[in-house]
Amino acid sequence: MLYDPGKGPRLSCTYINNLGTMAASNEIVSIDSLVSHSLSDSDLDEFNRIYYGRKDKHSLAIKTENIESADHNNFEIAAYDFPAQKEETRSPRIVRVGIIQNSIATPTNKPIREQKQGIFNKILKIINAAACEGVNIVCLQEAWSMPFVFCTREKTPWCEFAESATDGESVQFLKELAVKHGMVIISPILERDEAHGDTIWNTAVVINDCGKVIGKHRKNHIPRVGDFNESTYYFEGNTGHPVFQTKFGKIAINICYGRHHPLNWLMFGVNGAEIVFNPSATVSGLSEHLWGVEARNAAIANSYYTCAINRVGTEQYPNEFTSGDGKPAHKEFGHFYGSSYVTAPDGSRTPGLSRVKDGLLIAQLDLNLCRQIKDKWGFTMTQRLDLYANSLHKAVQPDYEQQIIRPN
Amino acid sequence: MLYDPGKGPRLSCTYINNLGTMAASNEIVSIDSLVSHSLSDSDLDEFNRIYYGRKDKHSLAIKTENIESADHNNFEIAAYDFPAQKEETRSPRIVRVGIIQNSIATPTNKPIREQKQGIFNKILKIINAAACEGVNIVCLQEAWSMPFVFCTREKTPWCEFAESATDGESVQFLKELAVKHGMVIISPILERDEAHGDTIWNTAVVINDCGKVIGKHRKNHIPRVGDFNESTYYFEGNTGHPVFQTKFGKIAINICYGRHHPLNWLMFGVNGAEIVFNPSATVSGLSEHLWGVEARNAAIANSYYTCAINRVGTEQYPNEFTSGDGKPAHKEFGHFYGSSYVTAPDGSRTPGLSRVKDGLLIAQLDLNLCRQIKDKWGFTMTQRLDLYANSLHKAVQPDYEQQIIRPN
Numbered sequence: 147m148l149y150d151p152g153k154g155p156r157l158s159c160t161y162i163n164n165l166g167t168m169a170a171s172n173e174i175v176s177i178d179s180l181v182s183h184s185l186s187d188s189d190l191d192e193f194n195r196i197y198y199g200r201k202d203k204h205s206l207a208i209k210t211e212n213i214e215s216a217d218h219n220n221f222e223i224a225a226y227d228f229p230a231q232k233e234e235t236r237s238p239r240i241v242r243v244g245i246i247q248n249s250i251a252t253p254t255n256k257p258i259r260e261q262k263q264g265i266f267n268k269i270l271k272i273i274n275a276a277a278c279e280g281v282n283i284v285c286l287q288e289a290w291s292m293p294f295v296f297c298t299r300e301k302t303p304w305c306e307f308a309e310s311a312t313d314g315e316s317v318q319f320l321k322e323l324a325v326k327h328g329m330v331i332i333s334p335i336l337e338r339d340e341a342h343g344d345t346i347w348n349t350a351v352v353i354n355d356c357g358k359v360i361g362k363h364r365k366n367h368i369p370r371v372g373d374f375n376e377s378t379y380y381f382e383g384n385t386g387h388p389v390f391q392t393k394f395g396k397i398a399i400n401i402c403y404g405r406h407h408p409l410n411w412l413m414f415g416v417n418g419a420e421i422v423f424n425p426s427a428t429v430s431g432l433s434e435h436l437w438g439v440e441a442r443n444a445a446i447a448n449s450y451y452t453c454a455i456n457r458v459g460t461e462q463y464p465n466e467f468t469s470g471d472g473k474p475a476h477k478e479f480g481h482f483y484g485s486s487y488v489t490a491p492d493g494s495r496t497p498g499l500s501r502v503k504d505g506l507l508i509a510q511l512d513l514n515l516c517r518q519i520k521d522k523w524g525f526t527m528t529q530r531l532d533l534y535a536n537s538l539h540k541a542v543q544p545d546y547e548q549q550i551i552r553p554n
Numbered sequence: 555m556l557y558d559p560g561k562g563p564r565l566s567c568t569y570i571n572n573l574g575t576m577a578a579s580n581e582i583v584s585i586d587s588l589v590s591h592s593l594s595d596s597d598l599d600e601f602n603r604i605y606y607g608r609k610d611k612h613s614l615a616i617k618t619e620n621i622e623s624a625d626h627n628n629f630e631i632a633a634y635d636f637p638a639q640k641e642e643t644r645s646p647r648i649v650r651v652g653i654i655q656n657s658i659a660t661p662t663n664k665p666i667r668e669q670k671q672g673i674f675n676k677i678l679k680i681i682n683a684a685a686c687e688g689v690n691i692v693c694l695q696e697a698w699s700m701p702f703v704f705c706t707r708e709k710t711p712w713c714e715f716a717e718s719a720t721d722g723e724s725v726q727f728l729k730e731l732a733v734k735h736g737m738v739i740i741s742p743i744l745e746r747d748e749a750h751g752d753t754i755w756n757t758a759v760v761i762n763d764c765g766k767v768i769g770k771h772r773k774n775h776i777p778r779v780g781d782f783n784e785s786t787y788y789f790e791g792n793t794g795h796p797v798f799q800t801k802f803g804k805i806a807i808n809i810c811y812g813r814h815h816p817l818n819w820l821m822f823g824v825n826g827a828e829i830v831f832n833p834s835a836t837v838s839g840l841s842e843h844l845w846g847v848e849a850r851n852a853a854i855a856n857s858y859y860t861c862a863i864n865r866v867g868t869e870q871y872p873n874e875f876t877s878g879d880g881k882p883a884h885k886e887f888g889h890f891y892g893s894s895y896v897t898a899p900d901g902s903r904t905p906g907l908s909r910v911k912d913g914l915l916i917a918q919l920d921l922n923l924c925r926q927i928k929d930k931w932g933f934t935m936t937q938r939l940d941l942y943a944n945s946l947h948k949a950v951q952p953d954y955e956q957q958i959i960r961p962n
Contacts, residue, residue, distance in 0.1 A: 174600050181601070184592040192582050193589070199843030354961055361959040367936045382938065387945070391960045406933055408816030408855050409942040416949045417956040435607030436854055436901045443851035446844055447816050493844045525814050528775045530790065534817040535946035537795070541824045542940045548825040551769040552799045553762055 173430075173481060178497035199494030204228070206510060212275045219271045221248075222505035225279065226488070226496040228451070230512035239513040241394040243421060243451075244281035246272050246290075247486045248504045249459025254293045258306050262291050266319055272506050277327035279508055282355075282394040285332040285423040287455045287486075288402045289348070291316045292336060294427045294457060297373035297479055298467045305379070308338035311351045311362045325357035330392045332399055334425040336379075337362070346380045350399040350425065352390045363388055365401035366410050372432055373469050373479060374403070387413035395420045395513050402426040405440045405454070408447065415448030416531075420513045422450055427457040429480035430501075437485055438498075445489035449520045451511050458484035458504060491519040581838075581889060586905035607902030612636070614918060620683045627679045629656075630913035633687065634896070634904040636859070638920035647921040649802045651829060651859075652689035654680050654698075655894045656912045657867025662701045666714050670699050674727055680914050685735035687916055690763075690802040693740040693831040695863045695894075696810045697756070699724045700744060702835045702865060705781035705887055706875045713787070716746035719759045719770045733765035738800045740807055742833040744787075745770070754788045758807040758833065760798045771796050773809035774818050780840055781877050781887060782811070795821035803828045803921050810834040813848045813862070816855065823856030824939075828921045830858055835865040837888035838909075845893055846906075853897035857928045859919050866892035866912060899927040 191201045206225035216223040251264030276284055292307040320331045337349035348365035364383030368376050389398045398419035404410040405424050414422050424441050441454035466475040485498035488509040499505035520526050599609045614633035624631040659672030684692055700715040728739045745757035756773035772791030776784050797806045806827035812818040813832050822830050832849050849862035867890055874883040893906035896917040907913035928934050
């Protein structure tokens with residue numbers, strides 16, 4: 147059975163906000179659904195060719211039991227294929243990734259363990275559906291097991307969400323699922339590093355298909371924009387640009403705000419990544435027009451797959467806070483607009499998940515496409531890294547003189 | 555009088571191909587026009603907000619005489635505004651840029667001087683319209699004064715199009731217009747460097763508002779993809795990443811294929827550019843789904859304006875050539891799809907010019923927006939250039955070991 151979210155009904159949906167009341171939402175589901183419903187078939191072909199990079203969205207079948215589970219548990223599920231050319235000397239290297247966007251499950255004034263457990267419960271159902279569809283690698287959104295509280299600048303009680311990257315509650319929960327399903331799971335959490343002064347970090351933990359934590363990556367670039375005052379809580383990461391060799395390919399994680407930094411994306415490519423996940427949390431009114439551009443550009447520039455994942459829903463906090471924009475204090479964050487999507491090294495992309503609903507996006511990737519696109523476009527061959535290593539070395543000197551041509 | 559190309563008629567246009575016959579085109583005008591005609595007003599608002607980064611396209615009035623000139627001479631004209639916030643300590647710094655996309659004017663088997671003069675004639679009319687609209691800086695497309703012949707790999711007669719960056723025919727022609735209109739003109743040409751072994755380069759010449767050539771920039775990254783075998787004719791540029799200080803702001807030029815290289819864009823930003831032009835020549839079926847992504851991402855990542863300019867029309871050459879794709883020899887290049895557009899540092903953008911017609915896109919930019927966006931988003935503050943200078947220095951060593959984490 148084919149499920150095409152682009153042709154689904156345009157919902158005037160309702161969803162549960164975080165203090166437990168039902169709110170009618172007037173958010174549109176996606177621009178994908180807007181356009182799919184409005185254009186004629188031939189115009190839609192042209193739109194899809196120019197915008198998505200392919201006329202056919204290459205939707206994959208979803209099992210009936212998972213469609214029913216998704217309906218019952220109020221999450222979206224969609225799957226797309228990215229095939230590559232056949233080669234003589236290499237077999238196809240097919241991997242299924244699943245990216246998950248989720249709202250929080252309970253009001254933010256509930257006990258921390260209750261909030262966390264509520265999210266675990268909904269993630270469990272989504273990961274089970276992913277496993278049932280044969281997904282090999284799952285990546286969750288940034289700080290998936292908690293509300294995105296950093297706008298409050300309150301240390302209490304929020305720092306209690308931080309947990310060990312080795313044996314915290316989230317890791318324990320996901321290790322079991324990784325073993326059960328033979329699945330790699332990337333878990334972006336708020337990390338508490340007890341061994342180094344109880345420091346807090348924004349960290350993605352990588353659990354392999356045997357349930358072993360094979361490593362972690364800490365967010366390299368920390369925002370100080372609007373409600374994203376995250377430097378109150380943690381510093382710029384100190385783990386470089388690691389690529390994790392898993393059974394299913396070489397993967398890396400560019401956490402959230404790092405998507406604005408082309409050099410961050412570049413170094414994961416230099417280190418050999420074939421898939422780079424971008425677990426994020428970002429809101430409407432701030433970044434939505436950038437969302438379809440940055441992770442997609444990174445896939446193009448670096449000839450790898452990118453998976454952009456954004457939180458969904460609107461969160462409220464118990465105490466009011468200000469946003470550094472002259473407006474009155476308030477308790478509600480803006481709308482996290484979801485819209486998670488996958489881009490291939492050739493620049494073609496999937497439609498986004500819903501702007502208003504939890505979701506699982508499955509993409510079947512032939513990793514051979516990465517090298518095929520490097521051979522075709524030649525971006526790595528022509529990138530002149532030596533030139534830029536020298537230029538940047540000079541540029542960071544305090545007395546650097548910019549190359550400016552002035553008329554005599 | 556307001557002219558909104560998005561609401562214009564959807565043309566099943568005809569145009570003259572390069573061997574002089576009339577061909578009916580079934581190319582759509584733009585996805586902008588497709589969507590504008592199909593969505594309801596409220597849906598279009600949402601589409602524009604999410605896709606263009608602003609609900610209102612901020613169209614500017616065009617003078618009646620220029621609308622008539624454009625109709626008469628078969629080019630499109632459109633103008634958009636990018637305002638910035640008022641500041642206490644700086645006045646607004648308003649500049650009008652005009653970017654021009656053009657097809658060739660005569661068949662490619664005509665004498666070289668005749669081909670060139672035909673293009674000069676049409677560019678003259680478009681630059682005059684730009685001047686009449688108060689444009690301060692004009693940028694033409696890559697190798698604007700010639701057909702894009704590099705696919706042929708023939709040296710004769712095409713190398714005769716190359717000319718001096720100091721006093722070639724194109725420079726002479728444009729110097730006069732620069733003085734007459736008090737306008738900066740960027741002229742991307744095939745350069746013949748007589749002083750250095752008669753070498754050929756792909757070069758953008760910058761002529762200031764007094765008609766003086768203040769400098770030039772040579773294309774840093776040369777493609778070897780499909781019909782773009784340009785390495786047959788010229789090498790990677792040796793002019794670094796110059797920024798030109800003009801009366802109207804600090805400008806730079808990232809020529810064509812350099813748009814695929816985030817480091818190229820980055821260095822123009824490091825050197826202080828406020829507007830980066832991307833004169834290009836690229837065809838449908840190869841890059842069209844990348845076109846809206848790359849120059850736009852560069853504007854976002856570097857907090858400057860970018861102006862992406864693409865050639866338009868379909869060109870035929872006298873002798874057949876192959877495209878390195880196993881297909882039969884042929885005489886026709888693919889369709890250059892125009893679609894030139896401007897992006898602001900905040901990521902909002904204009905609609906594109908037509909995919910099938912010559913055009914002039916005028917954008918009124920407040921350059922103060924660059925620093926305002928740096929202050930808001932903090933991308934330069936958080937970019938950690940020192941980290942990447944070190945990482946790239948290591949990465950270019952022949953014995954570099956990638957940072958790969960393998961399970962024990």
